[in-house]
Amino acid sequence: MFKGSMVALVTPMDAAGDVDYECLTKLVDFHLQNQTDAIIAVGTTGEAATLNYDEHHHVIQYVVQEVAGRIPVIAGTGATATSTAIKLTQAAMDAGADACLLMAPGYVKPTQEGLFQHYKAIAEAVAIPQILYNVPGRTVCDILPETVARLADLPNIIGIKEATGKLERTIEILSLCDGKIDVYSGDDAVACAIMLAGGKGVISVTANVAPKLMHEMSMAALAGDKAQAEAIDAKLAGLHRKLFVEANPIPVKWALAKMGLIPNGIRLPLTPLSEKYYPEVLAAMQQAGIQVD
Numbered sequence: 001m002f003k004g005s006m007v008a009l010v011t012p013m014d015a016a017g018d019v020d021y022e023c024l025t026k027l028v029d030f031h032l033q034n035q036t037d038a039i040i041a042v043g044t045t046g047e048a049a050t051l052n053y054d055e056h057h058h059v060i061q062y063v064v065q066e067v068a069g070r071i072p073v074i075a076g077t078g079a080t081a082t083s084t085a086i087k088l089t090q091a092a093m094d095a096g097a098d099a100c101l102l103m104a105p106g107y108v109k110p111t112q113e114g115l116f117q118h119y120k121a122i123a124e125a126v127a128i129p130q131i132l133y134n135v136p137g138r139t140v141c142d143i144l145p146e147t148v149a150r151l152a153d154l155p156n157i158i159g160i161k162e163a164t165g166k167l168e169r170t171i172e173i174l175s176l177c178d179g180k181i182d183v184y185s186g187d188d189a190v191a192c193a194i195m196l197a198g199g200k201g202v203i204s205v206t207a208n209v210a211p212k213l214m215h216e217m218s219m220a221a222l223a224g225d226k227a228q229a230e231a232i233d234a235k236l237a238g239l240h241r242k243l244f245v246e247a248n249p250i251p252v253k254w255a256l257a258k259m260g261l262i263p264n265g266i267r268l269p270l271t272p273l274s275e276k277y278y279p280e281v282l283a284a285m286q287q288a289g290i291q292v293d
Helices: 021-033 053-067 082-095 112-125 145-151 167-177 188-196 211-222 226-242 250-258 275-287
Strands: 004-008 038-041 073-076 099-103 130-134 157-162 182-185 201-204
Touching: 004 211, 021 053, 038 053, 053 073, 053 082, 073 082, 082 099, 082 112, 112 130, 112 145, 130 145, 145 167, 157 167, 167 182, 167 188, 182 188, 188 201, 188 211, 188 226, 201 211, 211 226, 226 275, 250 275
Parallel strands: 004 038, 004 201, 038 073, 073 099, 099 130, 130 157, 157 182, 182 201
Antiparallel strands: none
């Protein structure tokens, strides 16, 4: 249903930590001009955990309006409480999002049956297409392939963002689900390999700063052009690593500020990038041919 390079968009903020909607417009235009295939609004990279409900809803609504149907908009609506996730997902559908991305519930450590019932309840409550998001490194909760296969039978669960960074996990999901849902890489470093193995795209942090290259790499990989995809990915390899020298989205927001696209704002408990990492991130940007102020 969705494919290619899908950016996990940052939420720009001013020095006081307020959402900067003027820069949000600038970011949307930047991605439309550079061939990003879809935008994920208010995901982990968009600091969903630090936005209140009204801000969360308004940012999604604003992105939908600015994109105006030119590419898909996928809303991050995951929550620890199933009832909250349903409320956020319904609001995203009402705002006009094309789909929702739902991170596994964090901290509570549900069983696999609990995960199945959580996602089933959301899917049955809200008709919008839904993408599972498995990121055990953040949630301490792993949606196992067998559970994904059970959920794939629900008609509006159409994909999974798999962020374990393990190619073999993706291959297992593809095999068990047998085409019932699409698999997207949630880890930029293995995105090329995942698409070459049958994945449909990547939900990307790197695409925030190198959207055109990520699109071109994705199109080559989806077309089965291994040599071209890997050659482009080699230029991006530094960003895949260095945009995670501190917790996401700290490094990527710093990089975007250096590009003149957003202010330096970020919300506590996140803090600005440590100065000692500036040279590493800059070198990765230069490797990808990115212009900085």
